[in-house]
Amino acid sequence: MKKAVDIAKAILVLIIGGISCYYFYLFLGPFGLLCFFSGISLLLLGLGNYWELTLKRPALSGKPLVSIIIPAYRSETYIADTIKSAKRIRWPEKEILVVNDSQDRTPKICEELGVRCIQNRERLGKAKALNLAAKHAKGDILLFVDSDTVLEPDCLEKTVPWFSKPDVGAVALKFVVKNKNHSILTRLSALEANLHNNLFKAEMLFGSLISFRGCGVAIRKSAFDSVGGWPEHLLEDAAMGAELRKAGYRIIYEPEAIARTAEPENLKLFIRQRIRWGKGAFLAFLRSVGFYLKSPQFALQFLPLIFSFFTLTGLFLWQIFWLAPILFLWFTTLSIKEVLLLFSFFLLPHIYNFIFSLFPALTSHTAILSLSEGKKEVLFLLPYLFIFLPFTNFIYLKGILQGIRDRKKEGIDFSVW
Structure with a gap:
């Protein structure tokens, strides 16, 4: 019973969060999205620096081994x-x-x-x-x-x-x-x-x-x-x-x-x-999936990915809502290929626009958080953003896919070291 309730809660969060993020994206537009992510990164950087500046270390009580x-x-x-x-x-x-x-x-x-x-x-x-x-x-x-x-x-x-x-x-x-x-x-x-x-x-x-x-x-x-x-x-x-x-x-x-x-x-x-x-x-x-999903720190690390996932989910759900009559027709006159073609016609342009709106926003977000000490690092910012990070994420994805494949295996495979 508890598992069914948890699944229902997850579906509800996905629906509400997805449609909310989608409307948020529609309201902001491409330039607004850029400003939003730049603002988030500047806020995180500023709050993090404020935490460091106001950090009060405890007094040393003894010198343990x-x-x-x-x-x-x-x-x-x-x-x-x-x-x-x-x-x-x-x-x-x-x-x-x-x-x-x-x-x-x-x-x-x-x-x-x-x-x-x-x-x-x-x-x-x-x-x-x-x-x-x-x-x-x-x-x-x-x-x-x-x-x-x-x-x-x-x-x-x-x-x-x-x-x-x-x-x-x-x-x-x-x-x-x-x-x-x-x-x-x-x-x-x-x-x-x-x-x-x-x-x-x-x-x-x-x-x-x-x-x-x-x-x-x-x-x-x-x-x-x-x-x-x-x-x-x-x-x-x-x-x-x-x-x-x-x-x-x-x-x-x-x-x-x-x-x-x-x-x-x-x-x-x-x-x-x-x-x-x-x-x-x-x-x-x-x-520790339950622990991570309840941790705000986890959400903080993956904020851009979470926003992207929810927005695409909301976009998909909204299109299903509008295309419900077409789905009804599928049971009467249309073939599944025709239904998929109509979905592609309505859905793909929105996904394309969102991804290309998101790209400069994520680039700005990452650039601001990566330049803590500036100076010479600025010279490497372009290859870092447009070559290193996409390549690294692709490698991470390969590792994740291996994890999915090997999730039930016991022990550690030393060949990957």
Whole structure:
């Protein structure tokens, strides 16, 4: 019975929301739509910056032991920089643990740098490896850092005070692209990072994030244990964010704690990463669909897509209303081909006009949210908007389709890593 009621509610929301958005689009027109989305993005940017400017961090009460956990997989060429940055962190009570999921020189590098390394006999995957390391950790706070990420010396001074609030389960560090000058691809990835960081700030207006980037995040040990550790999932950071929120913990975004991470430097690795992210995001959504649909932060991230979906739904419903007599004729004189032809004649021009009205509006929305630090980034804005984002979304779509295909499979397919 409850399922039937939920389905009825969803259909009602779809009908009311769809027709409302369609009328909203008709009222605004193409130029109005552009102004609307530009205004929304400026509002989000302004509110996010206001949140950052008025941010009041709690006072530091004591200096608990922090365990810095670094998962490694074929990381021998760059993990030394990560370990050195962890050792430079200004914090008296800390330990550094590396968990190595491959057979390379990482244990030797750890030995040379005086850091403990847990060597796995076989590949466990990132989530299992992190959970294994967490069992060996002694700290009250666990700072998880990717092996290609460099931390700023003051990152713990910025993140640890938040844990004086008992409802805070995790603190996400601000991630920036450390290799952005390597190629045009990494430059464009840096613009995308700006977009995510600005959305994180806007999400904090609701008191918490719902997900985070796993390259740098501090988690309270008791909260970590209460949700069973990292979910063994293709996109474990998104899944962990949902689990912490469902358990009642807040996730804080700390814009002054910097984690400098590396993005793929060639197209092959980039495509592989984004397919994995698309597939993982879809599976994470299926895992906690009720939670996401009730979260305003989720709607905030996908506002343009939600508006587009509702508007097209409303357009379709409105056309059905007007073409109802034709549907009636179908039962008497018209063939199904003739009915579809009439639908196409009336419906397709509206869809065409809407899509081409929406495109500049979405472009403006994305551009404003991606240019947080401006300057040289402006030069890369056109390829970012018209090449990088469409291409990236196409790759995400491929990952989502793989997720739909593999949604019932058990375990993680390491071939996508």
